Amino acid sequence: MRVLLTNDDGIRAPGIRALFESLIDIRGNHEGPIAETVWPVAPLTVQSATSHGVTFHTPLMVTDERVTDTMIGLAVDGRPADCVKLAITSLWPERFGDASRPDLVISGMNAGANVGINVIYSGTVAAAIEAAFLGVPSIAVSLHIGSGKPDFACAADWARRAIDRVILGGLPAPHACININIPVCESDGGQSAGGGADMPEMVVCPMNAHGLVDAYEKRLSPGGDAYYWATGSGFEFRSADPGTDVPALFERKITVTPLAYDLTAYRQLDFWRDRLSD
Numbered sequence: 001m002r003v004l005l006t007n008d009d010g011i012r013a014p015g016i017r018a019l020f021e022s023l024i025d026i027r028g029n030h031e032g033p034i035a036e037t038v039w040p041v042a043p044l045t046v047q048s049a050t051s052h053g054v055t056f057h058t059p060l061m062v063t064d065e066r067v068t069d070t071m072i073g074l075a076v077d078g079r080p081a082d083c084v085k086l087a088i089t090s091l092w093p094e095r096f097g098d099a100s101r102p103d104l105v106i107s108g109m110n111a112g113a114n115v116g117i118n119v120i121y122s123g124t125v126a127a128a129i130e131a132a133f134l135g136v137p138s139i140a141v142s143l144h145i146g147s148g149k150p151d152f153a154c155a156a157d158w159a160r161r162a163i164d165r166v167i168l169g170g171l172p173a174p175h176a177c178i179n180i181n182i183p184v185c186e187s188d189g190g191q192s193a194g195g196g197a198d199m200p201e202m203v204v205c206p207m208n209a210h211g212l213v214d215a216y217e218k219r220l221s222p223g224g225d226a227y228y229w230a231t232g233s234g235f236e237f238r239s240a241d242p243g244t245d246v247p248a249l250f251e252r253k254i255t256v257t258p259l260a261y262d263l264t265a266y267r268q269l270d271f272w273r274d275r276l277s278d
Helices: 014-023 080-096 123-133 152-166 245-250 266-276
Strands: 002-006 037-043 062-066 072-076 104-111 138-143 177-182 186-188 202-204 216-220 226-230 254-259
Touching: 002 014, 002 080, 014 037, 014 104, 014 152, 037 080, 072 080, 080 104, 080 123, 104 123, 104 152, 123 138, 123 177, 123 254, 138 152, 152 177, 152 254, 177 245, 245 254
Parallel strands: 002 037, 002 104, 037 072, 104 138, 138 177, 202 254
Antiparallel strands: 062 072, 177 254, 216 226
16 A cells, blocks of 8 residues: 655644654554555645645645655645645656556644534645545544643554554545544643553544634734734634534544535535526
8 A cells, every 4th residue: 555645734744744653653653554655745834724725827846855864755835735636646656657646645644623614724634635536535634732732643643543443444435535633642731641641532423513713803004904813713613513523522532524525515406406497
């Protein structure tokens, strides 16, 4: 198996480094590497909350990037979906041979949970959905950040074990996308996890569909023009339905949510056919 690894925090972010090391089992905490190849192709700079934006009118510059002695990949000066589109269409065949594709795309590990409506805004999830749309199964991985120092190594090991369980019976279908969120995992302060912490319970659940509590502070520029600065936490929801990903994550469970990119409201099709019929 060969894996394309990407993210939205940038190729040098601690989350992708930790997840890469766990996928290749650099610390020996698993039963060896998850695949024969794990190739990072990720944004050059932070692209958080860029959702599914893609680049059409400016070039996508690509540079070799040695992140660590073991993690060597390509940095794309674009958005997460750009990375996946470019990698599957051009970069992967150039490296591994014409008509070749990755067997699995993993996006993450994001510094910040992507549950509830944040799934819509997330560049991490957008990269995974783009892969699924192009026919490569994908998994998005995000870490809930608490008040203490994130333990990315421990969280990445939890993520690796979760991914292993997801693919144990075989890879997801070609157009499938799985969204995994890891609960708070900290090395000091808050709810300390530590390297030997037991893996949390995994639950399969739908995403919470209630909106965020948004807030903006009005300010004035030196010239007297008004502007607004977002002050919401991005993680306070108007409501959270029982059994969905938001309450499960706050209960310190690993959430697993299958996602789809078809936005059709099928239950409304007959209504609109009737309304617009002659």
